[in-house]
Amino acid sequence: MTEYPPISEQLDDVDAARVEGRRKMDWAAQHMPIMAAVREEFEADQPLAGERIAMAMHVEAKTAILVETLADGGAEVAVTGCNPLSTHDDVSAALDAHDSITSYAKRGVNDEEYYEAIHAVIAHEPTITVDDGMDLVAMVHEEYPELIDGIVGGAEETTTGVHRLRAMDADGALDYPVFAVNDTPMKRLFDNVHGTGESSLASIAMTTNLSWAGKNVVVAGFGYCGKGVARKAAGQNANVIVTEVEPRRALEAHMEGYDVMPMAEAAEVGDVFLTTTGNRDVVVREHFEKMKDGVLLANAGHFDIEIDLDALSDLAVETYEARDGVDAYVLEDGRRLNVVAEGRLVNLAAPVSLGHPVEVMDQSFGIQAVCVRELLENADAYGPGVHDVPDDLDREIAEIKLAAEGVEFDALTDVQREYMGSWDHGT
Structure with a gap:
């Protein structure tokens, strides 16, 4: 060994x-x-x-x-x-x-x-x-x-x-x-929702020194992590757009009040893109080609495969370090797409991240x-x-x-416990 x-x-x-x-x-x-x-x-x-x-x-x-x-x-x-x-x-x-x-x-x-x-x-x-x-x-x-x-x-x-x-x-x-x-x-209910939501947004804000207020924040995936990111971004006055592949989660995001659309459409309007899916190739070449100048791209999934950086590199005519922890990819038409923390887990991999x-x-x-x-x-x-x-x-x-x-909470009585374990008690 x-x-x-x-x-x-x-x-x-x-x-x-x-x-x-x-x-x-x-x-x-x-x-x-x-x-x-x-x-x-x-x-x-x-x-x-x-x-x-x-x-x-x-x-x-x-x-x-x-x-x-x-x-x-x-x-x-x-x-x-x-x-x-x-x-x-x-x-x-x-x-x-x-x-x-x-x-x-x-x-x-x-x-x-x-x-x-x-x-x-x-x-x-x-x-x-x-x-x-x-x-x-x-x-x-x-x-x-x-x-x-x-x-x-x-x-x-x-x-x-x-x-x-x-x-x-x-x-x-x-x-x-x-x-x-x-x-x-x-x-799941605390680490994934509150932890990922708070730490991802805080890491991006500290790395870029930019505000969330008024920005179109595209959250890819509406699982527990995505829900946390969406909730925390909305709480900081961002306009949240959710992309999903699972119809029930897409409907849940819609009923929560978020805009829901395919990534191909979100790519045209988003200011910040944050992936939370755990899958690969969530943001790819066709999306980069539609994005606005100056967008931020970040990933909150475990592996650095959600944003296709190979495709982005192929499109770029120049790359440079725009800030510590932010790499700018300059496209042929002059647009700059900014990747935070090399597309790795942003709440831990950005220079100022604390998890x-x-x-x-x-x-x-x-x-x-x-x-x-x-x-x-x-x-x-x-x-x-x-x-x-x-x-x-x-x-x-x-x-x-x-x-x-210092939080106290109730306990079931014996009668309540017996009732919840029975099937023969009706109305």
Whole structure:
């Protein structure tokens, strides 16, 4: 296997990086009451003792709290990035200083280095995988099948990764159980809607120094992420246009009050285009040819394939860096189409991106942590394939959050519970 070095061997001033990374992590930890509660339990009970956890995640301050929580629960953890531009090197260095953590994540790696780092993580021979986008799971199955018998299971963070896993499962190619963390309510309803909406728009605004007010913002896809982007953009006085391929979601967007039209039409009027589909070739050559001068193109999907940058490059007679994090493509007729963050995940890959708000990721990472615990406590209950997160785990995280916020809520009475479980009570 590879000899790819950890981050501590790649930085010139690793001590200074660790200090700054720890400062970021300490700030995040102050606002993550769910992870604080889970961490306290893990430190006391050591439910992960003797386990080896391989992770491919966005390595920044909030993720680092999850990584440390797993390590403090007794595991040996190896972690790398799941996107070449989302790692914070200082946070990666701070993680690597932990006795039970090895971090290979580094910002700005090329494709070869990106996959070498995943190889390095797998070299630790994991018993658990925690993934964001499924690159780690895919590599284990494709190149290290001999390790699969030793893997208890895994957890997948994001929409794209779950889509890939379900396709893999349908083909009978997924050989160990993986929890679809993305699809559980405490992740989907908050991370995907509020997290993606807030962080994507904030990253674009900070990168460009432009306002949303009065702009025609084209949101490609009206799933949970698209709904969040549309809602937050409308809240900042943008005119929102939605494009969709699924008729019921298109109708939902229409009934929510958004303009709905094909991308071919939206291309003529949009000022900002933000893709949230998880699919490829959402904005392509025919659309570029119709766009106005000065438009912004950004992607909030996991992979950089939603905007066809190869086609845009072919159309361009010149490219230049218009701002840090913004590449301008000049077309033959003089129009400039501006791509933010190289078409990568904009809320993490733009130069000033910080990812989702801390409070949002507290919920998502709380789910990740208890899913790892569940795999080890009840391994025999889960066969190979994609599994929904057990509802009691989702409720557990919600209750921790409500308690931390000082929010009280009702409970069913015995009579109500009996009624809801019966079929013979009519009017």
